[in-house]
Amino acid sequence: xxxxxxxxxxxxxxxxxxxxxxxxxxxxxxxxxxxxxxxxxxxxxxxxxxxxxxxxxxxxxxxxxxxxxxxxxxxxxxxxxxxxxxxxxxxxxxxxxxxxxxxxxxxxxxxxxxxxxxxxxxxxxxxxxxx
Amino acid sequence: xxxxxxxxxxxxxxxxxxxxxxxxxxxxxxxxxxxxxxxxxxxxxxxxxxxxxxxxxxxxxxxxxxxxxxxxxxxxxxxxxxxxxxxxxxxxxxxxxxxxxxxxxxxxxxxxxxxxxxxxxxxxxxxxxxxxxxxxxxxxxxxxxx
Numbered sequence: 700x701x702x703x704x705x706x707x708x709x710x711x712x713x714x715x716x717x718x719x720x721x722x723x724x725x726x727x728x729x730x731x732x733x734x735x736x737x738x739x740x741x742x743x744x745x746x747x748x749x750x751x752x753x754x755x756x757x758x759x760x761x762x763x764x765x766x767x768x769x770x771x772x773x774x775x776x777x778x779x780x781x782x783x784x785x786x787x788x789x790x791x792x793x794x795x796x797x798x799x800x801x802x803x804x805x806x807x808x809x810x811x812x813x814x815x816x817x818x819x820x821x822x823x824x825x826x827x828x829x830x
Numbered sequence: 831x832x833x834x835x836x837x838x839x840x841x842x843x844x845x846x847x848x849x850x851x852x853x854x855x856x857x858x859x860x861x862x863x864x865x866x867x868x869x870x871x872x873x874x875x876x877x878x879x880x881x882x883x884x885x886x887x888x889x890x891x892x893x894x895x896x897x898x899x900x901x902x903x904x905x906x907x908x909x910x911x912x913x914x915x916x917x918x919x920x921x922x923x924x925x926x927x928x929x930x931x932x933x934x935x936x937x938x939x940x941x942x943x944x945x946x947x948x949x950x951x952x953x954x955x956x957x958x959x960x961x962x963x964x965x966x967x968x969x970x971x972x973x974x975x976x
Contacts, residue, residue, distance in 0.1 A: 715862060728853075728860040729891055754915045759861045759887040766886070771865035772877075773925055776886045780919035780968075 704768065704807050704830070710797040713764040717752060717789050725756045752787035757820040761811050764795040765826040768807065778827040781811075785818035793820065805830050833948050833976055835941045837906040842899050844933040847892035851882045851928040858885055874927070881928040889920050889965040893954045896934035897969055900952050906938065908950055909973050916949070917970030923963040931959040939968070948976035 704710075722736040731753055734741040742750040758781050769775030787793065797811035807828045813821035851871065858868040866873035867883050874882045884891075901908055926932060934956040942949045954967040 724860045728857040730894060755890050755918065758918055762887040763861055763863055773883050773885050776922060778921045782917045783915055
């Protein structure tokens with residue numbers, strides 16, 4: 700059942716803890732094998748705390764949290780625009796939250812953020828859905 | 831040193847990606863997306879799709895191969911080693927389904943310097959085998975220390 704949404708409503712929170720091997724699976728799925736994501740030693744050698752998550756994986760979680768408003772119907776999400784800021788790491792919980800900015804005539808715009816601990820991974824994300 | 835902006839407006843020819851069921855499933859599994867329309871052809875058809883349908887953000891899978899030649903083009907002169915992916919946007923039209931052949935072309939929209947960083951913005955346009963608009967992407971790549 701699709702939800703009735705109004706401006707100011709919170710969307711259901713999405714909480715995901717990517718496991719140690721998630722970056723490897725996402726690399727395989729996406730084709731992005733940049734070693735900073737899949738090689739802990741390489742990541743540390745270039746000054747990162749450890750191997751980091753793909754920014755587009757975090758964006759994928761934001762898309763998933765928004766698609767949930769339409770029961771996961773892949774036709775509902777019409778637009779998604781994000782800024783990727785902090786670095787995400789495996790084995791720590793990511794929380795995706797969102798607030799409905801406007802809801803008119805079946806067009807819903809949601810402001811979304813994805814955070815991990817104190818770090819904002821995805822900022823200023825705006826999703827537009829047709830519900 | 832001024833940033834080289836000669837490549838603004840440059841376009842790169844389309845690269846074609848064939849969408850497959852197993853690749854969609856692999857992507858959906860990595861994101862923990864369990865809607866059966868991404869995993870099972872019968873469920874997808876029952877929901878009105880011609881075949882297993884991709885989640886929207888699968889757009890990165892079929893459009894990234896078209897962005898790589900632009901980023902690596904010597905005329906763009908983008909320092910890949912100092913690059914971070916700073917922003918991304920997609921607009922979606924027709925859903926991408928298994929069996930689709932999606933052709934993506936890339937254009938350099940802007941190259942600008944802000945606070946000692948280079949902002950390189952590329953646009954991708956993806957169409958399917960019927961000429962249907964599938965997705966348009968805006969890729970913002972930030973290079974430190976330009």
